Amino acid sequence: MKLATLALALGLSAPAFASTTFTVDFEKSWDYGQMVDASYAASGVTFTNVMGLSNGDGLGSLPDGAYYAGAPSPQGVGFVQLDGVVNTAAYMNVAGGVEGGLRFFYSSPSDVSFAISAYSGLNGTGTLLGTINLTANSADYTTWTQAVLTFGGVAQSFDLTGAANVVGLDNISAVPEPSSVAMLLAGATLLLARRRRG
Incomplete structure (x- = not known):
């Protein structure tokens, strides 16, 4: 620290x-559909139902290599992927705890607002410590906005379920109290x- x-x-x-320091930058070449899971376990961070996506996955109408243009970490981003049947919730767990806040960048073309929440226990259990509501900022995942979720107490998990299927995430880090x-x-x-x- x-x-x-x-x-x-x-x-x-x-x-x-109690605050674990980390930055999750998703900077690697991800195979399409590859889940992040324990890729950042050495930093004390694990994920449930979050895919790593590489810039140039060929998604959408933009040319290959430009889909996540402008992301703070240009090689890859995170994307919550839920099918609504088997995978119905998504989390980022930080077993060592985060106190004060969580900083991240996001991009979303969705016209529906979405939320990310902090909880005192793992996998969205325990006490709800805080929530941030976000709105669309991009037509095509090329505009990225920094946001900070502030809360009181020590959070061991962040519920990303509300960001499913519409939000790209990048450069997630703890904010010191x-x-x-x-x-x-x-x-x-x-x-x-x-x-x-x-």
């Missing part, structure tokens, strides 16, 4: 908050002031 590393380098104790960042900066300022006096 970058904040903890900075704190230790400055001689401070690490901030006391603002109070923890403020505490770390205040501690660093005090330490630097002491060193200057001494």
Whole structure:
């Protein structure tokens, strides 16, 4: 965790908050229909019913190679794929927990609003901590917008079901809790002031 590393380098104790740091960028060449599943397990993140899609899958009316143009990570994106019969829900699980917020980019041509929700337990269980409602921003998945889902508490899962079949996702990352960042900066300022006096 970058904040903890900075704190230790400055001689401070690490901030006391449970938050796994990660960035899921979907940057690989995905076979069409390949599920993301445990591709980011080393970072503490797993998915249920989320496909990896490579730019150039030839979907839609755009030329091959241009379907996800403009995505923050140009090689690949994530796409929630539900069939409504067997696969009826989609999740991103972070077993180590995320505190404060989740940052991501999305693209959607759907004229229906959709939601992503944070829960205290895995697979959308436990307490609902927060929800973000989003609307269409693109005619053809070529416009990408950054969004931040903020919430109180520690989230172990994010319900992506509401984004099914209409939303591309990219560069998903944890957002540090603002109070923890403020505490770390205040501690660093005090330490630097002491060193200057001494």
